[in-house]
Amino acid sequence: MNKSGLVIRLAIVIIFTAIIVGLITTQIFYRFTFLNEQARGEQSINQLYNTVSPTASIASYLGDKELAEEVINGLISNDIVTSAAIETDVMMVKSDNYFKSPDTLEFVLFSPFQKERRVGVLFVKANKIFISAKADKISGTNTFVVAIEAFIITVISILVTYYVITRPILSIGKALHSISPGTKQRIKKPTSHQESEIGQLADDVNDLLVKAEQQMLREKSLRSEVQVLESRFRMLFENATSAIVLVEPQGDILLYNETFEMLIEKLQLPLKKNYGNFLQDLFVMKKELHEQIKIAFANDESATSELELISSSEEKMWVQVVVTQLITDDFQENYQITLHDISKRKQQILLLDQKANYDSLTNLLNRQATEQRLKQLMATKVPFALIIMDLNDFKPINDIFGHDAGDEILIHVASQLLKNLRKADLLSRWGGDEFIIILPDAKKEEVINVCVKLASTLSKPHNLSQHNKSVFVTASMGASFYPDDQVELLELIRVADKAMYQVKKEKSANKELYLAFASDMNKPENNSQSS
């Protein structure tokens, strides 16, 4: 049995209450009985007095000792009287144990013939011990009866409470304890409580269990629905061909898919939690990314941009980046970034670009592309020097050794020229054996220097691989300056061309001549320079 169990507690409370109520009741009853007995004792003494008063009056009146003694003896023969005495002017008759004390009862005796004539006093002492003993006895019996009554009531109370209330409640409680909600289990209604509050309690508990079961079933089906949906979403996300990343404004990655992981692996980068704002560390052109995002977000659009990824491998990787702003349910700003691999397309475009803009033989810019570049330079007002170069004695080589040898010479010249140019300079095959060299921001001296180098490089003999024959070519060059000489492209080329033909014309006379400036063409003298 549980010490703090309902039954024990109830029993203790009932027993204690019974004991306390019993004690109080018996105490009150004792007091009451005692006082009652005392009053009854006094009443008895009064009655005794009434009985003996005529005789006592006569005895007092006559001063008759014998008669007085008779009265006294009569009085003390009663249980409730301890001692008695009669006192008159002439005599004092008393019982052996009489002495005067405050609790002595006094009765004035009058003459039997004259009611107003006082003849003596009768003293009576009540037997207190007898009275209290009697009270004790009565209340003792009473206490016993009360105790038995209390005991019977207690036992009945405990039994009734146990069988009618506690046991059914305990059985409900026990049943409830072993029931797991959401199942078909129900509590059995106690047979004796079909209509009572306890029966109602069982009914209510069962109702609650029914509700719990329904709720759980609903939740279960909902959960499975959510699971299916989640797995579909997961499939969609994980199997997406594009890398999808969810980032916080500070660049912390919240979520990424397998494709993103593979992309990072491909880039040979460590998988980190943060690649900067909008994954900026992954891109070569960070500035462009931020600009695109700024513009798009200002227009409430997703930012789209094609960007090159940083990569340690030689193969360049390009992706189409789409950054979408997302606001979560708790008003947090997140960004969804998709990276779609467009490397192949980029490569194809690059290849097409190559084909369109480069000479297939020398891999130098072709005429069309060069014109475009020049237009660009002119549009941006960048000053430059334009050198047009034509090979001398190329035709004979072509005629003697064939076109293959001619091609070989052209490739050789192109590579030699490239060697002596800066990175910013442009070299283009203008057509046939004609080349154009663009030197941005170049002064006349620089042009001369470059041309000297080019001339001396070309003058070295080249061994034709198929003919085992050493040949060398020379070149004639004409130079013009933009915008000093001409601001029109065609004019600029024309004047340079003119200068170049001037060199060719005078070559027969001056073998060492190879360069002329368009600006010198107007002055017939001193229009050429020698090294």
Place this chain on the structure above:
Amino acid sequence: MKRFNFILTIVLLLLPITSVQAVEPLAVVVNKANPVDKMTRSELIDLFMGKYVAFPDDNKALPVELKGEHDIKVHFYQKLVGMPLSRVNAYWSRLRFTGRKRVAILQANEAELIDYIIANEQAIGYVPKSLITEDLKVVYILNE
């Protein structure tokens, strides 16, 4: 109960007589030679009810009474202690057990009673006022 009815009948029968008698006051008289001139009612009660057997001046007293239930005797006790004669007799009966004896002289009628008082110096008795003679001394008039 029967007894009570009987007494009641007697009392009722006697009532007209006593009322006639009551008109005439009773006088308590003593011998002419007795030094006592006046007595109080209490002194009379004490003397006739046996408390004392002496006059207030300590001379011996001899109460003289009529025999039986004489009308005058009944009237006297009724007047003196307010009791019927039967109760007075009962009183004496009770006292008899304690050894106390009545010391009264009994006379058959008023004439004999008066004669005894005249002849006896210690005697004291009661007579209707009309019978008072020169030879008697009245110490108390009963009937106020």
